[in-house]
Amino acid sequence: MLTGGPHVRTRRCPAGTLASIGREMSPDVRKPGQVRYLVFSASLREASLNTQLATLAATTIEARGAQVDRASMADFDAPSFNADMLRDNGPPSGAREFNRRLLASDAFVIASPEYNASMPGVLKNAIDWVSRFDPQPFNERHGLLLSASPSMVGGNRGLWSLRIPFEHLGARIYPDMFSLAQAHRALNPDGRISDEQLQRRFEENINNFMDLVEASKHYPCIKRAWIEYLGEHPDPEVERVQAMEVSAR
Numbered sequence: 001m002l003t004g005g006p007h008v009r010t011r012r013c014p015a016g017t018l019a020s021i022g023r024e025m026s027p028d029v030r031k032p033g034q035v036r037y038l039v040f041s042a043s044l045r046e047a048s049l050n051t052q053l054a055t056l057a058a059t060t061i062e063a064r065g066a067q068v069d070r071a072s073m074a075d076f077d078a079p080s081f082n083a084d085m086l087r088d089n090g091p092p093s094g095a096r097e098f099n100r101r102l103l104a105s106d107a108f109v110i111a112s113p114e115y116n117a118s119m120p121g122v123l124k125n126a127i128d129w130v131s132r133f134d135p136q137p138f139n140e141r142h143g144l145l146l147s148a149s150p151s152m153v154g155g156n157r158g159l160w161s162l163r164i165p166f167e168h169l170g171a172r173i174y175p176d177m178f179s180l181a182q183a184h185r186a187l188n189p190d191g192r193i194s195d196e197q198l199q200r201r202f203e204e205n206i207n208n209f210m211d212l213v214e215a216s217k218h219y220p221c222i223k224r225a226w227i228e229y230l231g232e233h234p235d236p237e238v239e240r241v242q243a244m245e246v247s248a249r
């Protein structure tokens with residue numbers, strides 16, 4: 001699978017099961033109708049502020065009755081991407097795990113540190129590995145980006161950089177991102193944001209995202225085909241995403 005080519009995405013609706021997902025999931029992973037979120041922090045640090053924010057997001061999602069798969073960046077850790085390694089040995093176990101858990105989820109939430117005004121290398125490396133799977137699991141999967149930093153901008157620049165590979169891969173990254181500034185002082189010992197107004201805004205952000213994901217899961221007929229790179233001819237050889245059948249997940 002190469003990147004950057006023109007393509008047409010098609011949706012058939014209604015449709016049968018998504019065979020490719022079935023191959024990767026154990027049958028008991030998903031309860032029909034229940035929305036499932038993969039939530040993790042992109043920090044490997046034990047006392048991570050982003051892990052605290054990811055935990056708060058997971059708790060907020062669960063409070064609304066959705067299912068959360070809480071993961072950690074360590075679950076998806078992999079050697080630096082090397083196409084020779086991929087050719088000779090296939091994807092490493094961390095990448096396979098990331099792919100499996102994405103496919104088992106309807107949407108993902110990542111709380112990511114900002115490193116040097118960009119995303120952490122460990123997360124970009126994991127994205128690069130997973131981008132080689134076919135079907136490519138970020139395609140049309142909804143994502144919400146969060147960040148926490150001691151700085152005054154809360155790591156928000158890192159999230160803008162993170163949008164680029166995700167959107168390139170066809171992920172539906174929610175427009176509203178949440179960045180917690182001065183995070184080392186902003187969280188209570190119970191894990192909530194001390195400023196009540198900010199805590200409410202955080203919950204609202206999560207709830208609005210969940211509304212979209214639920215609508216997308218339960219009303220797949222609203223999805224449509226669209227064409228990117230107008231003026232270029234679709235060519236299956238260079239598509240970065242595949243036309244795929246969709247069921248009411």
Ligand SMILES: Cc1cc2nc3c(=O)[nH]c(=O)nc-3n(C[C@H](O)[C@H](O)[C@H](O)COP(=O)(O)O)c2cc1C
Binds near residue numbers: 043116
């Ligand atoms: C290599 C490195 C680069 C960093 N660059 C930034 C930065 O550009 N902006 C920022 O707000 N914080 C930056 N920080 C500070 C991190 O935001 C801070 O260490 C944060 O607590 C890391 O997230 P964590 O607590 O989830 O591990 C940087 C930290 C490191 C180690």
